[in-house]
Amino acid sequence: MIYFNGDGLLIRSMAYTDTEAFVQGFASQGWNKPAEQFQKYYKEQDDGIRKVIVAEYKGCTAGYVTLLPSAAVGPFADKGYPEIVDFNVLIQFQKRGIGNKLMDVTEQLAKEASDYVTLAVGMHIGYGTAQRMYVKRGYIPDGSGVWYKDKPLEPYGTCENDDELILFFVKELT
Structure with missing residues (x-):
């Protein structure tokens, strides 16, 4: 399905051939x-799960x-x-507006099912650009604090600043 087409940018549903393109693209960086991750996503798309x-x-x-x-884990x-x-x-x-356009489309799809959409974002510097974008787009922390390995991290608890240390956000879709 095509969601957007203009200015050299096409936003669409995943095709199976995207698997290799993503593997190569991420390897190059x-x-x-x-x-297997992208094959799973494609199958879940076909099965209506994602x-x-x-x-x-x-x-x-x-x-x-x-x-x-719907959220599988976390406060939502x-x-x-x-x-x-x-x-x-x-x-x-x-830095070409691609991420914002992807989010526009995704939020519109979420709005078809709910007045709210949620996400989680990592806490280390590798997620800095995403953190800023989410706040600029109106996402707010849910107030449950940081989570580590799918559980709320207790005050003064021990963790590593890895991909498992996350903060949940919610946005009202108006």
Whole structure:
């Protein structure tokens, strides 16, 4: 399905051929994103478990985001709000509005099911750009503090500043 097409940018549902493009794209920037991850996303899209929204810029696969119908873990797990999970724009395509357009489309899809959308973001510097973008887009922390390995981190608790240390956000879709 095509969600947006203009100015060299195409936002659409994931195609199976995107798997190899993403594996290569992430490898070129030194990240290990295995093909199995994208194959799983594609299957879950086919099975109606997850929406996978892909950005193509001037014919090149540039980024993606996934949307679950409801949060599986965290403070919103029992609320039934859609959750944005695993949002990435390849470094060579950043700072062109691609991430914001992916988020526009994803939020519109979430609004079809709920007045709220949720997400979690990592706390280390690698997530800094995403943290800033989410705040600028109107996402606010849910107030449950940081979570570590799918559990709220107790005050003064021990953790590592890795991808498992996250903060949950929510946005009202008006």
